[in-house]
Amino acid sequence: MVSESSPLLSRAALPSFLWRSGALLVTTGMIAGAFGAHALQRRPGITADNLHAWRTAADYAVANGLGLLLVSMHPRFSTHRFAGYAILGGSVVFSSSIMALVLWKKMKFLGPITPLGGMIMIAGYAALIF
Numbered sequence: 001m002v003s004e005s006s007p008l009l010s011r012a013a014l015p016s017f018l019w020r021s022g023a024l025l026v027t028t029g030m031i032a033g034a035f036g037a038h039a040l041q042r043r044p045g046i047t048a049d050n051l052h053a054w055r056t057a058a059d060y061a062v063a064n065g066l067g068l069l070l071v072s073m074h075p076r077f078s079t080h081r082f083a084g085y086a087i088l089g090g091s092v093v094f095s096s097s098i099m100a101l102v103l104w105k106k107m108k109f110l111g112p113i114t115p116l117g118g119m120i121m122i123a124g125y126a127a128l129i130f
Contacts, residue, residue, distance in 0.1 A: 018072035018084045025065030025091055032099065033058035040102070050102045057098035064091035064121060077128055086124025093117030 036054040040046055064087055071077050071084055078084075094117030097110040 015072040015078035018068050018078060018088075021084070021088045022065045022068030022070075022072060025061050025068060025088070027065075029058045029061030029063075029065060029095070032061065032095075045105070046102070053098050054102050057095040057102075060121075061091060061095040064088075067125070071128070080127065083124045083127040086120050086127065088124075090117045090120030090122070090124055094121060 033055065036051060036058060040054060041051055068084060068087055071080075071087070094114055097114045097117060100107050101110050101114070
């Protein structure tokens with residue numbers, strides 16, 4: 001770990017960045033959840049499985065956003081050089097790839113990317129152990 005005054009710590013790793021990122025993920029997840037519950041189901045070709053996948057993506061965005069809010073408040077982990085970035089990046093990759101697959105079925109190449117986002121999220125949380 002490094003202190004906030006350390007020159008090794010980039011401005012983006014400050015607790016305020018994690019806080020804002022967490023708030024943005026929660027907001028995005030809530031908007032996506034509302035869109036999925038109301039507008040998405042009226043689109044042609046959207047199945048129950050699509051709605052379930054969309055809900056999963058929205059739920060993970062909210063959960064990881066809340067996780068980042070908590071991490072940003074922790075005196076030790078708010079300046080961790082890996083965890084916050086991994087949680088944020090993994091969540092964005094995971095949730096957005098699922099949403100893109102639901103909206104644009106021709107983007108099948110995103111299918112293998114989704115688990116990579118999940119692994120990055122897990123690595124971010126696992127990094128908080130040490």
